Amino acid sequence: MMKPGLQLKLSQQLTLTPQLQQSIRLLQLSTQDLQQELEQFMEMNPLLERADGFEQDGDQIPVASSDNTVSEGDSVAGDEWQVAGEALGELSWTAASGSSDDEESDWGQQTPEALSLRMHLLSQLGEVSLSERDQALAMLIIEALDDDGYLSASWDELAEMCPEDWCPEEDEWRTVLHHVQHFDPAGVGARHLAECLDLQLQRLTVSDTQKLAREIVCSHLDLLGARDYTKLKKRLGCDDDALRQAQSLIAGLDPKPGRPFSEEKAHYIVPDVIVIKEKGQWVAHLNAEAVPKVRVNQLYASILGRQRGGDGKGLQEQLQEARWMIKNIQQRFTTILRVTRAIVARQWKFFEYGEVGMSPLVLREIADELGLHESTVSRVTNQKYMMTPRGIFELKYFFGSRLDTDTGGACSATAIRALIKQLIQAEDANKPLSDSQLSDMLANQGVIVARRTVAKYREAMQIPPVNLRKAL
Template sequence: MKPSLQLKISQHLTLTPQLQQSIKLLQLSTLELNQELERFLQDNPMLEREDGDGADFSPGLPNSGSASGEQERSEPTESPREDAEPTSFDEAGEWSSMSSGGSSRDDDDDTDFQELQAAGTTLRDHLDQQISLSPLSDRDRALVRFLIEALDDDGYLHQTLEDLLPLLPAELEYELDDLSIALRHVQHLDPAGVGARSPQECLSLQLRAMPGSETRDLAQKIVDQHLDLLAERNFARLKRLLGCDDDALRRAHALICSLDPHPGSQHSVQETRYVVPDVVVRKLRSRWVVSLNPEAMPRLRINSLYASILQQNRGSGGALTSQLQEARWLIKNVQQRFDTILRVSQAIVDQQRQFFDYGDVAMRPLTLREIADQLELHESTVSRVTTQKFMATPRGVFELKYFFGSHVATDTGGAASSTAIRALIRQLVDAEDRKKPLSDAKIAELLGQQGIVVARRTIAKYRESLNIPPVSLRKTI
């Protein structure tokens, strides 16, 4: 074929660096956004955070009030105080705040808590302190400490003594009996149950550490010999085997349930993670209104010193000129991120206003497509906005994704939200007779009487998502 030149016209989408940055910022959580902004602040001298005294720009603050359809987005609306720190909703359902000037007591409390947390001892340290005070010989104390190091964070010894024996120095000539004696020393330490090799042994050790009583003795017998029957809630067979009545078995059951199957967990160090809501919902004049949370919004501006130097030396800015443009892009994209979050949040609240008035049972089915069509946005944009973004309401703090759910048909031709059905299942289970708990089929029948057609397997799926045990495990004496 003879080569030739041809002219062809076509259309294709090109993502500019500014658009790519806008998309990236939109999908970040509040924590991730702050981490990304710190990187920009370190790399770009034209960008800086405001210190709160007469800001030149604060993303979202001009529009941080209600996302009302009655007002233009560019108009300032009612917003939370900028100098306040939102903490929680008060008894009236309002997002309560506390000024920094009167927070010295709480600051001290926080400091004390952090010091106590830092000073907390681990399980191994706690056990080692007890061993240091014991009258054991140096040889036995070293062996006990060896077993302590083999425990997991819950206080269990998962390796067998036979597997641990070869790990000891051969020249010390330890035997299996020495390890068994050392393990008994470990199992007599506080907390009770530590050093157990199974959950059954853990519960048994805790019962043995209690003062003797008829209830304790019955519980000990159940744990040592019939724990499988108790797990199956086979109370009738337990009463026959133990020769006890309902009251005695009920007391023994309650005692066993009060035991801790993870005795070492109280000494584990757990980092508490807090959620900072992106938006706050209030009820104003019988309407639910969304406003941006100032605590979640970074306060950025152009560095005035560098900007004035650049203005005085026009045409010779070089790298500063491009950094100034990048800073302006970033500020604009952060502003747009919060504007979009505010618009989507208000649309969600408008669609789910029954939830805010009456709770989970009033949640209606909602899809990303409905919000996208309402706001003339792409569905992927709504998906990014609702991921890892949180809303503070008088009913709690929820991820925006929480307000979306599949629907189930009703007899009247309408639809019920899966969230509402879960709430109804929870209500039915909470109100059931514990001696005759409701089966999945019975729950489906009761929902059917309310006009909600749900299959038994769907009930089972929703029940499992609520961490509700099956009917056999909910039965009591």
């Protein structure tokens, strides 16, 4: 029988302080989410305030200086980022941002609600002279339309929405639908694509081209989609010029007439960094507009500084939290700038020559160079944007897989996609290049890419296959 006893055991355990947890969390957020996070923090902590118009002091986030750098101060050091990354791995932190359905959020920036397709059609229905019964049936049809303006419900499904004693016949439904199909936008109320296009063609001036286009969309739309021009000309009994004009007319129609009424608001991107060329070198700077200008409220801080004992303990904690927030935001932008400058140094050929100059790059390379964990670099490059003379790009855009060339070098997947796009743009539209031909042409340039890889990249760029790129 064993006797009970005491044993002393030493062990190491990695813990993340609240400050470090907040630092990692802020690094994950996009610029817009960071602004929302700050607004929520300032609502709960009166010791942090906006610093616009104030002189800078020790408890304020430094705005980009002459060289657009921010000092690290006593914020989280790089080795702590490494330790935190190892502890967290690729754990995704959930960004606590304001809910989009919060009734009190952004109340001062609300805009009038856009006119919906339903309201647009109902306003036209009120101007048409119909019986009360037909008006009610038309409203049911309008309610059943999808976002693209199509009627996908069957007559039986529509009838189930009616009172039991109504029992509308199919001819009655067709008559009411005919009225709805005369509303704007042209093509609304169609039950399939061919009908949608034909409704739009019916509103155009009658001509030989219009008649040919109507015959195509009503009876031969599948051949037009497959670009089988030889069979189309044979069935229609027309020449190349007539078919080309009809095709151009059809291409100008809208296959989704209801979509403009359901478009989401555009989301504007505020770049975190700006890349410009200075004295022949590409240099990254912080975007001062993206750096929040916040500071500790000096009035409250001075009052707390004069207090002694346990009075104001809660405010003392809020003061410390406010200072942590400032330091962690400073650390966030310091890390973003460091990573961005490392990316620019590796990808300078992109800024000079475009996508074809993109070099293969993985997160591990930047992490090793800066002494960060790979997961930290992943967080930095997610939803952070760089403004360049070539456009605005997410930082993760500059990372891509490596493909070897026959000369022993390497080429990035982004550069290969750019080469494929250039070759297709320069092809003869009457004899477009197949994936095999594209693979051979890349091989002639020293880039060995299999046909199936070319097809994968082409599809990723949403470029149609060879048979759908053929023109008359």
